[in-house]
Every structure is written in C-alpha cells, then in structure tokens.
Amino acid sequence: MEGNLSLNKIIEKVNLSENVVRMVLEAPAIAQKRKAGQFIVLKINEKGERIPLTIVDSDAQKGTITIIFQIVGKTTAQLAGMKAGESLQDVQGPLGNPTEIEKYGRVVCVGGGVGVGVVYPLIVALKKAGNEVVSIIGSRTKDLLILEKEVGENSDRLVVTTDDGSYGVHGFVSNVLQEMIDKGEKIDRVFAIGPVPMMRVVCDVTKPHGIKTIVSLNSIMVDATGMCGACRVAVGGKTKFTCVDGPEFDGHEVDFKLLANRLRMYCDQEREAYEKHKCGCDGN
Amino acid sequence: MKNISVGAMETKDTKVKKEKVPRQKMPEQNPQKRIHNFEEVPFGYSEETAMTEAKRCIQCKKPGCVGGCPVDVKIPEFIKEISEGRFIEAALKLKETNGLPAVCGRVCPQEDQCEKECILGKKGEPVAIGRLERFAADYERNSGKVSIPPAVKSNGKKVAIAGAGPSGLTIAGDLVKLGYEVTIFEALHKAGGVLVYGIPEFRLPKAIVEAEVQYLKKLGVKIETNFVIGRTKTIDELFAEGFQAVFIGVGAGAPVFMNIPGENLMGIYSANEYLTRSNLMKAYLFPEYDTPIVRGKKVAVVGGGNVAMDSVRTALRLGAEKAMIVYRRTEVEMPARKEEVHHAQEEGVEFLMLHNPVEYIGNEAGWVTGMKCIRMELGEPDASGRRSPVPIKGSEFVIDVDTVVVAVGTMANPIVPATTTGLETNKKGYILTKDESGRTSREGIYAGGDIVTGSATVILAMGAGRKAAQAIHEYLSRK
Numbered sequence: 066m067e068g069n070l071s072l073n074k075i076i077e078k079v080n081l082s083e084n085v086v087r088m089v090l091e092a093p094a095i096a097q098k099r100k101a102g103q104f105i106v107l108k109i110n111e112k113g114e115r116i117p118l119t120i121v122d123s124d125a126q127k128g129t130i131t132i133i134f135q136i137v138g139k140t141t142a143q144l145a146g147m148k149a150g151e152s153l154q155d156v157q158g159p160l161g162n163p164t165e166i167e168k169y170g171r172v173v174c175v176g177g178g179v180g181v182g183v184v185y186p187l188i189v190a191l192k193k194a195g196n197e198v199v200s201i202i203g204s205r206t207k208d209l210l211i212l213e214k215e216v217g218e219n220s221d222r223l224v225v226t227t228d229d230g231s232y233g234v235h236g237f238v239s240n241v242l243q244e245m246i247d248k249g250e251k252i253d254r255v256f257a258i259g260p261v262p263m264m265r266v267v268c269d270v271t272k273p274h275g276i277k278t279i280v281s282l283n284s285i286m287v288d289a290t291g292m293c294g295a296c297r298v299a300v301g302g303k304t305k306f307t308c309v310d311g312p313e314f315d316g317h318e319v320d321f322k323l324l325a326n327r328l329r330m331y332c333d334q335e336r337e338a339y340e341k342h343k344c345g346c347d348g349n
Numbered sequence: 350m351k352n353i354s355v356g357a358m359e360t361k362d363t364k365v366k367k368e369k370v371p372r373q374k375m376p377e378q379n380p381q382k383r384i385h386n387f388e389e390v391p392f393g394y395s396e397e398t399a400m401t402e403a404k405r406c407i408q409c410k411k412p413g414c415v416g417g418c419p420v421d422v423k424i425p426e427f428i429k430e431i432s433e434g435r436f437i438e439a440a441l442k443l444k445e446t447n448g449l450p451a452v453c454g455r456v457c458p459q460e461d462q463c464e465k466e467c468i469l470g471k472k473g474e475p476v477a478i479g480r481l482e483r484f485a486a487d488y489e490r491n492s493g494k495v496s497i498p499p500a501v502k503s504n505g506k507k508v509a510i511a512g513a514g515p516s517g518l519t520i521a522g523d524l525v526k527l528g529y530e531v532t533i534f535e536a537l538h539k540a541g542g543v544l545v546y547g548i549p550e551f552r553l554p555k556a557i558v559e560a561e562v563q564y565l566k567k568l569g570v571k572i573e574t575n576f577v578i579g580r581t582k583t584i585d586e587l588f589a590e591g592f593q594a595v596f597i598g599v600g601a602g603a604p605v606f607m608n609i610p611g612e613n614l615m616g617i618y619s620a621n622e623y624l625t626r627s628n629l630m631k632a633y634l635f636p637e638y639d640t641p642i643v644r645g646k647k648v649a650v651v652g653g654g655n656v657a658m659d660s661v662r663t664a665l666r667l668g669a670e671k672a673m674i675v676y677r678r679t680e681v682e683m684p685a686r687k688e689e690v691h692h693a694q695e696e697g698v699e700f701l702m703l704h705n706p707v708e709y710i711g712n713e714a715g716w717v718t719g720m721k722c723i724r725m726e727l728g729e730p731d732a733s734g735r736r737s738p739v740p741i742k743g744s745e746f747v748i749d750v751d752t753v754v755v756a757v758g759t760m761a762n763p764i765v766p767a768t769t770t771g772l773e774t775n776k777k778g779y780i781l782t783k784d785e786s787g788r789t790s791r792e793g794i795y796a797g798g799d800i801v802t803g804s805a806t807v808i809l810a811m812g813a814g815r816k817a818a819q820a821i822h823e824y825l826s827r828k
Contacts, residue, residue, distance in 0.1 A: 094581050108538055114630065114639035115538070140639060155538040157575035287630065287640075288546075290536050290577055291762050293622035294604045297613055304606065304613060309764065323613055326715035330615045334641035341636055 073107075073153040076129055081211040082204075084136040085179050086145045087121070093128030095120070095158045101190035102164030102281065102313055105130065106289045108155040109143055116140050117286045117308070119183040120159060130158075133182030133211070138335045139342040160289050161312045164279070166190045170253035171197040173245070174220070175238050175267055177259025178204055181212050183281055184258040185219075191256075192219050199252075200224070201241045207232035239266040252276050257316060261325045268316040280316035282307045282324060285331070299323050372474035373402040380695040384665045387550040387633055390692060396436070399484040403432035405469065406476045413466030414478060419812030420519075422447050424463060424478055431481055440489035441496070443482060448522040448565070449515065449811065451490060451557045454483025456548060457808045458686050490560055497567045504528035506825050509592040511578040511765060514542020515807045516598035516798035518561065519814030520821075521570045527822055531569070532592075534576040539629060542600055543807065546629040547621075549659050551666070552689075555628070579768035584794065593828065594793045594821045597780060598814060601799035602762030606755055607651070611709030616643055616717040620656045620756035627663050645752025647671045649720055651706055652756035653683035654804075658690060660754040661698050669752075672698050677705040677725050677738040703727075703738065707745060709753065719747040759804050769794070779803055786820030787813060795821055 077089040095105060104119045122131040136142050147153075164187050172191050176184035181202045192198045198219065203226035204210040210225065210232060217223045224241050225233030234241060238259070245252065255278040257267040264280045271278045284296035284307040291309035298305055299320035305311065375391045375398075377383075383390055394402065406428040414424045423442055430439035443450040459465075459479035467475030489495055506529050510517045513535035525531045539545050541558040566572060578584060584595050604619030606612055618626075623642070626632040630640035648664035650657050653676035664672045674693070676683060679702045683690060694700070703725040710719035724744035727736035761778030773781045773790035780789055780796040787795040797813025799805055 094576070098581060112631070112638045114641075155575050157536070157538065157577060158580065160577065160580055287622055287625050288537060290580075290602070290764060292602050292604070293625050294606065294619040295622045297606075299613060304608070323715070326615060327613070329715075330643075331641040334635060338636045338639060338641070 073156040075147055075149050075151050075153070078147070078149050080145075081133065081182075082209045084145075085133060085182075085209070085211050086136070087131060087133045087182070088144070089129050089131050090153070090156060091128060092130045092156050092158070095156065096123040096125050096128050096130050099123045099130060099159040100163035101166060101186040103159035103161050104289075104312060105132070105156055105158035106160060106286065107132075107144075107153050107157070109140065109147075110154050113143075113154065114140055115155075115157075115287055115289070117160070117283070117289055119186075119281070119312075121182050121186055122189075133179060135179040139338040142339065142342055157289070161308060162310075164190065164256075164313055166194050168195045171199065171251055173199045173201060173242060173252050173255045175242060175255060175257040175259070175263075176200070176202040176216070177238055177263040178209065179211070180259030180263070180281075181210075181216065184256060185212055185216060187256050187258075188216055189219050192221075197221050199245070201226065201238045203227060203233075203238040205229065237266070238263065239270050242267060243270050246270065246274055246276075254279070255316075256280075261321055261328065264316060264319075265321040268319070268321075272317050278316040279313050280319060281312045282314065282319070283312075283328070284308075284324065285328065298327070370401060370405050372405070372477050373398045373480070375477075375480050380692075380697070383551065384662075384696050387666055389554050390551050393487055394480055394484040396434075396488075399431050399436075399481060400434060402477050403428045403481055406432065407468065409468055413468060414463040414476075417462040417464075417466035419462070419808050420447050420815050422450075422453075422463070422482070427485060428476065428478070428481055431485055436485055436488040437492065437494060439481075439485035443485055446815075447482075447811070448519050449561050449807075450482050451486035452515075452544060452553060452561065453808055453811070454479050454481075454486055455553050455557075456806075457482075458806060460687065462808070490557070495560075495564065497564070498526065500569060501526055501528045503530055506530065506594075506828075507532070507592045508821060508825075509534060509584075509587045509595045511584070511595065511597045512536075512542060512599040512798075512800075513540035513562070513572060513574075514598055514600050514798065514810065515544065516810040516814035516817075517542065517596065518565060519811040520596050520598065520797070520818045522565055522568060523815060523818035524821065525565070525568045525570050527818075529822075529825070530571075532571040532573060534578050534581075534587075535572060535574045536577040536599075537629065538574050540572050540574060542598075546625045547656065547659070549624065549628055549663055551662065552659065577764065579764040584765070584769045584772075588793070594795065594825055596787070596814070596817050596821065597765055597789075597794065597796040597800060598798045598810065599762060599765050599800050600810075601759035601779075601804050603760045604755070605758045605760050607706065607757060609706060609708055611711055611717065612755070614709050614711040614717040615715050616645065616751055617709060617753040617755065618643075620650075620652070620660045620754050621759065623660055623754045624656070624663065627667070633663075633667060642667065643752050644668045645750075647750045648752040648754065649673045649675050649701075649706075649748065649750045650754040650756055651675050652758070653678065653685055654756065654758075655685045655689055657754075657756035658685045658693050660756050662693055662696060664752065664754065665696055665698065673701050673748075674698060675701045675704050675706060675720070675722065675748075677703065678727065678735065679703060682735045701748075705738065705740065706753075710747060717750060717753055720750045720753060721745055721747050759799070761800060761803075765800070777803070785816050787817035788820060793824070 200220040296307035301318035632642035725738040731737035798810035
C-alpha cells in the first residue's frame, strides 16, 4: 500500500448466518462509481491473496460499500475474524462490467446460497428500472438463508426454497422456476447467481424455452484488470476473461464444466492453508 | 586519462596496453545451488573489480555508447568517477539522466544498446557499462547515503500518471523535479509495474524497486495504488478534478494465448499470471504467503523471449524436474538476451527448438497432461526479417507435461482507451502517438511505453517517459 485514497476501514460487520458475513467498508472512490453487478478485489495484509467479491450495496454519500462473503478458506476466515474499526490493506475497484439494467418486463432473479447477496443489487436495480421482479432465493437449510427481508422488500413476488424443506418450498430454486415456466408464466429474462451447479441447472431449465438467462461467474482472479487470464472461461466456444469481459455472461453459452474445474485448481493448497490457519500454525 | 593509483589487479603491463585488461566478470551463484532459491544470480562487482573495469574505458571524446542509450546516460562521466573511486559521485552522475540505475544496470539489454556502440567492442570486448551502472547504484543504496535533491517549489500544476511502471516512474521523477504536482495512479496494490509483477526476484530483487519507489516519494511524487484508471476514475474525471495533463503508461497489459484446443486446461498459465503469482504475490513462499501456484514437475514454457526465460527459470526454482523452452524458430532468432539464455542453459533448462504446440491434452479431472507439438522448419524471412517457421506436415508428437506457461507475447489492455473519449488507437488497440513526445489525439494526454509500442524493454519505456516529460513541460509552460 502506497497511501490509498481511502483507509479501507471496516465500518460494520454482521454475521448473516453461521458462515456468511456482511461487511460495510469505507471506500469512498469506489462507492462513488460503483454500479450493480460490479466487484472489488481485496487483500487483507502484506502476505494476503487477492480475492474478488461482489459489491452488494454502496452509499456514495457515506463513502461506503457493502460486501457479503461465505467462509470457504483461509482468506475469508481471516476476513470474518476482523472487527469493525480494523482496516484492510488493499481494496481495488469497482471492477467488471455493470449489469445491463433495462426495462425488460417481467424478470426472474434466482439466487442460491451466498449468491443471494450477489443477485440482491440486481434485484434492486431491476425494480428501480420498472421491471416486475420475481425473486426465487434458496439455501441448503433455513439457517443459511440470507437477505430474505431485503429481497422481499424489493421484489414484486418472492419465493424461498430450502433443499431440506426446513423453510419455504422444499426443493431447489430451479424447481420453482420450472413450475413457473410449466404454468406458462411470461418471463422476459432470468438472472441466476449462485453455486455453479445451480446456475447450470437454471440454464438447462430456461434454454429450451429460449428465455435469456444471465449468470455471474465467480472465477479465480489475480489482477482482475485483464492482465493475467487466471479467470478465463469459455463462452460460446470462445475464451473470455471474467474480470473484464464479465462477470456476467449469457448462461446458455457458458461452459460450466470448465468453470467448475478451474475453480478447483488450487483445492489442495487452499485446504492446506486453511488447515494451518485453523490450528494457528500460520501465525495468523 | 589521468594516471591514478591502481588496484591490485592492474599490472604494469596493462598500463602500457590498456586494452589487454579483460572485461571483468561478475561472480555468480552456482547454477546447481541457485535453482533451489530465488536469490539474485550475479553478486555484482567488488570495488576493486569495478575500478579495474572502469579503467578499461578510454573516455572517448565522442562517445558512441551515449548515443546507444535511450535515456542518454552520461556514460564516460560516470565511469570516470568509478575509475577514480568516487562511487557516490558516479551514482549521482547516473541519476542526472536515469531515475532507475540499479534497475537498468540489471535488466537493460546493454549488448544491443550502449555496449554495442563501445569502441572497445570493435576489436575486443566492450566496457561492461551495465555492470558498472549496477555497481554504482548499489553502492549508493547500500551506503545509506542516498541524497535527496532539495525540494523544488511547486508550480501549482497537477499532472496525473496512469501506471507506476518504468515509464510512469521515470516521467514522475522528471516532472516532480520541474516543480509539478505529480500523482501516479497504479491499478495493482504495489508500485513498480513489470518490475514487481513480471521480472523475478532472482533477476531484479524487489527491495531495489521498493527503494526506487521510496526515493520518488521523497521527491514528492504521490502514488495512489489500487486505483484503476478507467474504473475507479476515468481520465476525463481526472481533468475535471484539476489535473492539467495526463500520461498513460499502463503497459501492454493483456496476455496472448494461442487459441489452440485445450488451452484452458488446469495447469496452463499465461506468463503474466505465472510470474505475477510468483513475483508480486510471492506464491513461491506459499503457504507463508497466501497465494498458491502450481509447482509442476514437467514444465513447458512456450516462447523464446526474456519473459519465457524468466518463466522457465521460475519453474525450476519452484521444483520442476524437467523445464523446457518450446520455441518455433531456432536459438538464432530467439529474442531473449543471450545472458538470459545462457543462465537458463547453465541451470539445466532444455531447449526444444523448431517446435510449436498445436493442442493440449488433459485428464478426466481437467488437468493438462500432454502437449501435442508439431516440428517446424525455417522458410522465407517474414516482416520481422527473421526466417518464418513452417510446420512439417505429419510430424506431430506428444510431450508429457503437467504445467505449461504460454509466453508468446502480450497485447493492448483495452480498459484505458475504451473509457477515454477521443483517444485514438491503432487496430491492435495500442494508443496512437503523433511523434516521439508521446502526444496523443487528445490535447493534454500523452502516452508511452508498451501501450504505445507493444511489448518492448524497460529502458525504452523509460525513454518514452523522459521524452513525454519534456513535452508535457513545454505544453504546460505555454498554458
């Protein structure tokens, strides 16, 4: 860090569920500029890695941005362990292309797991643009469901699902979407954000009916400005960089198998680092 | 040349016939040892050796070497200071025209520039200008006596620089000394550009880059990291905020892939990614540092430039048992510096010349396991004057690999041109400049380095920064 415009201070930290955290960060320059669908890259400290996280919300006047993340490895665990008042060493953004927000008519926004946090700003923006917004959000179980109230307030209709039936509709978000289609409900566009299998299934559901479906990809990134190609994905048979060509793509064109593979590239190292972190062997 | 007291290495014989003193070698880490660490390979000259080498310079009245230097370093003058034991003065002389002497002394292709023009090189070996430059700069830095020029009174004019790489750091130093209020906006979290993300520690220790950056900050240059021009703010917004001129030195900044089947398999990297993980993120120190990198056992690096050499030598240090350069032409056409090729050979890198990958083969899990290559032969010379490689039909075969680094060049990163109104680019996306000053199609916007020329060298980018500094000074003096 050479002297950033902002201090990257954590203003607020709230646990949304057992392993999902919402954080409000001081980042005035990013808050000024950010649009729905964009993300930041953060690095906690000198030895930290750079990770991309979607900007869930921003307040240009207060100069703050909100992120939501799930604890999946060392960096996210370390981040979750930080307190309000502490600062991150580096926050860069806003990155990626904003979501194409237009008045499409009736849109269905599908969010799964921590992806509900990523789809939330789209719901807000699409509603504001005059769309009829139907939101379908889901999680494995009731305790892991996030942002139900916020999503509900910004949607014309909200359906909640849990895989285990502990809350809302028993089943997957894609089942609900399938039922809507089967009933002949008019759908002008779908936005689907969540785990790779969820996005793939949603795309499988909408494709036969020609309903354009936009997905937001969570590729591994390093510089996140188009320099390195770590985040490359295949879309329509062509290589694209998630960081500068995305993060949103036409889901019917995305090679989800490749995406899922590449997300596993550092599984072993990530596990090693996380284990060391948990037992305190890394000194953090 | 003054007759002065001499070091132990000079004999009476050499006083009579100075050209007989051989070009002084720089001691290096043993190749077998150094492939297990990331420490710098050459150790640098001792004071005695530096003076011996410096005395080889015959102090030409019309020195050709200076003409060979993109930033016009006062070569005979700084060498004379070394030859007389005034090492700090030598460093100051260097810094009159070169803001990054410790860097240039290490990474400049002197054999194609200053040393190529050295008169001693006509009959024998040229003066080791680069090694002497490195020596003087290191001496000053290690002495702790780095002098900061007196602060220049601000002229109240603000200049913004996009990119803290070689061109940006150079122009920042030049303009701040002329009284401008200079702010560099750097996209990454650390200043230095290719000097920190691209060139490995074993060729350019990062502490040196850090020292140069700190020096600039002491001169009064402001550096804002994590600031992506075009995203965090656009150039138009910077003008609206009161900046009166902008220099774009963002580098080429996008990797070239070959678009062959299987190129997105796991284990296949762009050189940009591979080197950024290792150098900037210090993945070679994982898990102490959090960024991982694949430590391949059988690594193929595609390409024949300096970046390819840096990648393959990094692979060795990350534990590769077999590290190969796969290049479609022959060693004669390889654009890498001879010194780099030599170092790679010493370290046990295999060179597969006249081979080109055509496809990658992967396993069930999606990891690369093989590289299908085709053999090539040299045909007619192409636009670059080099004989173009032609595939030999039916000669394909598969090489076992578990990691591949694609180092076949870079292309223009579109973020800045795409977000700056009225900024003209050529069809490859590089920014068009009107002349050597770096003037672009937009008044007040200048550009230089790889985003104008395409992939080139550190020193050429520095030269472009220097020229743009003069042009911006003239422009803002008129305003």
